[in-house]
Amino acid sequence: MQGTTYLNTRNLHLGPVGPIITVMTLGRPIEFDPEKALDAAVEVFWCKGYEATSMSDLLTAMNLSKSSLYQSFGGKRLLFTRCLARYQERFTLELSRGLNDAKSGRHFIESVFQAVADTAERPEGEKGCLVGNSASELGQRDTVFAKPVAQGLRGLGKVFKAALTRAQTEGDVSPHADLNAVASYLVTSMTGLRTLIKAGLDKRAARSMVPLILKAVE
Amino acid sequence: MQGTTYLNTRNLHLGPVGPIITVMTLGRPIEFDPEKALDAAVEVFWCKGYEATSMSDLLTAMNLSKSSLYQSFGGKRLLFTRCLARYQERFTLELSRGLNDAKSGRHFIESVFQAVADTAERPEGEKGCLVGNSASELGQRDTVFAKPVAQGLRGLGKVFKAALTRAQTEGDVSPHADLNAVASYLVTSMTGLRTLIKAGLDKRAARSMVPLILKAVE
DNA sequence: TCATTAATGGACCGATCGGTCCATATAAGG
DNA sequence: CCTTATATGGACCGATCGGTCCATTAATGA
Numbered sequence: 001m002q003g004t005t006y007l008n009t010r011n012l013h014l015g016p017v018g019p020i021i022t023v024m025t026l027g028r029p030i031e032f033d034p035e036k037a038l039d040a041a042v043e044v045f046w047c048k049g050y051e052a053t054s055m056s057d058l059l060t061a062m063n064l065s066k067s068s069l070y071q072s073f074g075g076k077r078l079l080f081t082r083c084l085a086r087y088q089e090r091f092t093l094e095l096s097r098g099l100n101d102a103k104s105g106r107h108f109i110e111s112v113f114q115a116v117a118d119t120a121e122r123p124e125g126e127k128g129c130l131v132g133n134s135a136s137e138l139g140q141r142d143t144v145f146a147k148p149v150a151q152g153l154r155g156l157g158k159v160f161k162a163a164l165t166r167a168q169t170e171g172d173v174s175p176h177a178d179l180n181a182v183a184s185y186l187v188t189s190m191t192g193l194r195t196l197i198k199a200g201l202d203k204r205a206a207r208s209m210v211p212l213i214l215k216a217v218e
Numbered sequence: 219m220q221g222t223t224y225l226n227t228r229n230l231h232l233g234p235v236g237p238i239i240t241v242m243t244l245g246r247p248i249e250f251d252p253e254k255a256l257d258a259a260v261e262v263f264w265c266k267g268y269e270a271t272s273m274s275d276l277l278t279a280m281n282l283s284k285s286s287l288y289q290s291f292g293g294k295r296l297l298f299t300r301c302l303a304r305y306q307e308r309f310t311l312e313l314s315r316g317l318n319d320a321k322s323g324r325h326f327i328e329s330v331f332q333a334v335a336d337t338a339e340r341p342e343g344e345k346g347c348l349v350g351n352s353a354s355e356l357g358q359r360d361t362v363f364a365k366p367v368a369q370g371l372r373g374l375g376k377v378f379k380a381a382l383t384r385a386q387t388e389g390d391v392s393p394h395a396d397l398n399a400v401a402s403y404l405v406t407s408m409t410g411l412r413t414l415i416k417a418g419l420d421k422r423a424a425r426s427m428v429p430l431i432l433k434a435v436e
Numbered sequence: 437t438c439a440t441t442a443a444t445g446g447a448c449c450g451a452t453c454g455g456t457c458c459a460t461a462t463a464a465g466g
Numbered sequence: 467c468c469t470t471a472t473a474t475g476g477a478c479c480g481a482t483c484g485g486t487c488c489a490t491t492a493a494t495g496a
Contacts, residue, residue, distance in 0.1 A: 027442025028492040049355055051269035055484055065445050066485085072443090076484065126357050135417035136354035137267055139344050150418055181426040184419070188427060192410025199353035200368055201402070208399040209406060212434040245472025246462040273454055283475050284455085290473095294454065 034072060037062040041073075042083045046130045049137050050080055050145075081148050087130045088152040095159045105167030109160065109186065109217060113210045116190065120197045120206035128198035131156070132191040153187055160186040167217070174218060182216055189213045252290060255280040259291075260301045264348045267355050268298055268363075299366050305348045306370040313377045323385030327378065327404065327435060331428045334408065338415045338424035346416035349374070350409040371405055378404040382435070391436060400434055407431045 040061040044053050055076060059066060073079040095112065102108035119125035127133075131152035140146045161183040167173040173182075193213070197206055258279040262271050273294060277284060291297040313330065320326035337343035345351075349370035358364045379401040385391040391400075411431070415424055 026440060026494050028444075028494090030443065031492095048359075049269065051267065052355075054482080056482085065443085067444055067446085067487090070485075126359075128354060128357065132413060133354050136346060136351050136413050137270075139346065139416045140418050141266075141344075146418060153414065153417060178426065181423070182430060184414075184423050185427045185430040188410035188414050188431075189407060190410070191413050192406035192408070195350060195354050195409050195413065196371065196402075196406050198357045199371060200358050200364060205399070205402050208396065209403045212400060212403040213406075215433045216430040244464055244470060246464095246474080248473065249462095272452080274452085283473085285457090285474050285476085288455075 030068075030072070032062075032064060032068065037064060037072075038082060038086055041079055042087050042130065045080060045083050046087070046127050046133070049133060051137065077144065081144060084130065084134060084145075084148040084152060088148070088155050092155045092159060095156075096162075099159065099163050099166070102163075104170050104172065105163040105165070106170070106172040106214075106217060108163050109167070110210065110214055113190070113193070113213055114207070116193055116197070117206040117210050118203070120201055120203040125194075125197040129191065129194045132194055133198075135191070136195070153191075156190065157183045157187045164217070172217070177218070185216055186213075248286075248290070250280075250282060250286065255282060255290075256300060256304055259297055260305050260348065263298060263301050264305070264345050264351070267351055269355065295362065299362065302348065302352060302363075302366040302370060306366070306373050310373045310377060313374075314380075317377065317381050317384070320381075322388050322390060323381040323383070324388070324390040324432075324435060326381050327385070328428065328432055331408070331411070331431055332425070334411055334415070335424040335428050336421070338419055338421040343412075343415040347409065347412045350412055351416075353409070354413070371409075374408065375401045375405045385435065395436070403434050404431075 040063070041058055044057050044061045048057065053076075055066070055069070058064075058076070058079065059069060062069065064072075069075075069079070073082065098112065099105070099108045102111065131149060134145065135149045135153065138145045138149065157180075161179050164173055164177070164179045164182055168175060168177065168179070173179075193206065193209060258281070259276055262275050262279045266275065271294075273284070273287070276282075276294070276297070277287060280287065282290075287293075287297070291300065316330065317323070317326045320329065349367060352363065353367050353371065356363045356367065375398075379397050382391055382395070382397045382400055386393060386395065386397070391397075411424065411427060
C-alpha cells in the first residue's frame, strides 16, 4: 500500500475519552462534526438529566439520523459516558487556565465560587453541574456511570488542591492544613451550591454563602 | 341521618400534605394501609429518583393494584409530591426532636453532620437525600415539583436556624452572625455532602469534612 | 467505469411507559 | 335482600422508549 494517499478520515470512538484514533478509510465520509454533535448532546443531558433525555431529544439537538448516532456513538449509555468525559475535560481545562491566570490561589478559589453564586436566578444556574447532577441522579447503581462521575469529582478536587497548594506557598493557607480534606470540602460546597441554585436559591443568599465557604480555606 | 353510625372510614388525599379529612363512608373499605403504602413509595423514589421509577416499581413496592394506586394517590406525579411532603415532614420532625434533646445548638449541628458522614460507604448513604436528589434531578423545570422541593430545603434551613439561634444564646455563635446566611450555608453543605457520599465518597474523607463545615458556625 | 467501503434515512421492532376503564367484590344502610 | 357506594383486579390503550436493519447514497482506489 505504499504511495497510497487516503483523503477520507474517520475518528474511532473506542472509549469514553474523546476520539482515540484517526483512521484513514474508504467509503462515504461523515457529514457532521462529531465534536459539535457531542457538545449538543452534552447540553441536552446537562439540562434534562440522563433518564429524562430521550434518543429523540438527542437526535434533534445533535441533528443526526438515528443510524449516524448509533454508528458513531453506540447508543444512549455510551454517548452519555462520552458526554461526562467531555464535560469534565472542558471545565477542568477552563478552571486550570483560570488558576494560572489568577493573582493568587486563594483569590482563584474565591472567584470560582463567586462566579457560581452569580449564576443564581439566571438560566445557566438552572442547569447545575453535569457531574454533580449525574452523581445525584445515578449514584453508584450503575458502575459504568459511577466511574466517570467519580472521576469528574476527583478532577475538580485536583484543581482545588492545586489552588490550595499554591495558596499555601503564598501564605494564605496554613502549612499544617490538610489540603486533601479542604479540597474535598470545596468540591462538596461547590456541588451543594450548584444544586441549591438549580433549585432556585436567590442570588443574595447564594452570594452570602461564599465568604462562609471560604472560612475553611485558611 | 341522626343516630346513624358509620364504621367505614376513608382518608381523602386532597393535597400533597397528608390525609386532609377522614370521611365516614359507605362502600367497600380500603384493604391497605395508606401510610405504609406511602412509605413504600417514598423508599422507591428515594432510591431510584423520579424518572427512573416506573409505575410498575411502585405497584410492586406498595403492593397495590393499579386501580387502588390511581384511586388513592392520583398517579405518579401526585404520588411523588405526596412522597416529598411526607419525607420532609418525617425528617424535619426527627431533626426537631434531635435539637430538643441535644445538649447544645452547636453540638446538635455537629452531630447531624457527623451522622451523615457516617453513612458513607453504607447502603443508606447511597440513597442521598430525597429532597436534594429531587432538587438536582428536577430543578425548576416543573413548578409542581419545584414548590415542595424548595419547601423541603427551606424546612431544613429552618431547623438549622433554630439550632443556630439556640447556639447564639448559648454563646457558641457570635451575636453579629447572619443566621439566615449560615443556615443556608449548612443546607448547602448538607446537600453537597450527601451527594458526594451518594457518589461513593469514602468514610474517612466524609468525616474529615465535618470540622471544616463547622468552621462557619461561630 | 466499476468494485469496495462506509454513512445515511427511515421503516420497523418488541418492550415498556403512564393511564383509563369496566366488571367484580365487599362493605354498610335501609 | 336489595340498593348504594367504594375498592379492587386486570384487560386494554395509544404513545413512546431505546435499538436494529436494510436499501440507498456517496466517497474512494483501481
